[in-house]
Amino acid sequence: QVQLVESGGGLVQAGGSLRLSCAASGNIFSTSAMDWYRQAPGKQRELVATVTKGGSRRYADFVKGRFTISRDNAKNSMSLQMYSLEPEDTAVYYCRMGINLRDYWGQGTQVTVSS
Numbered sequence: 001q002v003q004l005v006e007s008g009g010g011l012v013q014a015g016g017s018l019r020l021s022c023a024a025s026g027n028i029f030s031t032s033a034m035d036w037y038r039q040a041p042g043k044q045r046e047l048v049a050t051v052t053k054g055g056s057r058r059y060a061d062f063v064k065g066r067f068t069i070s071r072d073n074a075k076n077s078m079s080l081q082m083y084s085l086e087p088e089d090t091a092v093y094y095c096r097m098g099i100n101l102r103d104y105w106g107q108g109t110q111v112t113v114s115s
Helices: none
Strands: 002-007 010-013 018-026 031-039 046-051 057-059 067-072 077-082 091-099 102-105 109-114
Touching (some): 031 067, 031 077
């Protein structure tokens, strides 16, 4: 069994920063790409950032250089450092990992940015 546990969400003022973390545990034999998604109220879940096992990173256009995704292969973990947060970034953020040829999702963590 594999589980993902997220942490680091919260309430922050516009212009502030937050760091989200996601750690996998269980019987992990292989990993592939890891992603962060987010879902705002009334909207579809959208991809925020991706990091491959080799460390290549891709970001959604709306990130505009404000977020940094990273991963630690030895610890089966990942993070999303967010700077210059905007009210439009308010959403539940989910981590996704490819583990043992399957997709696993975190439970979601709320990020609320006040104006």
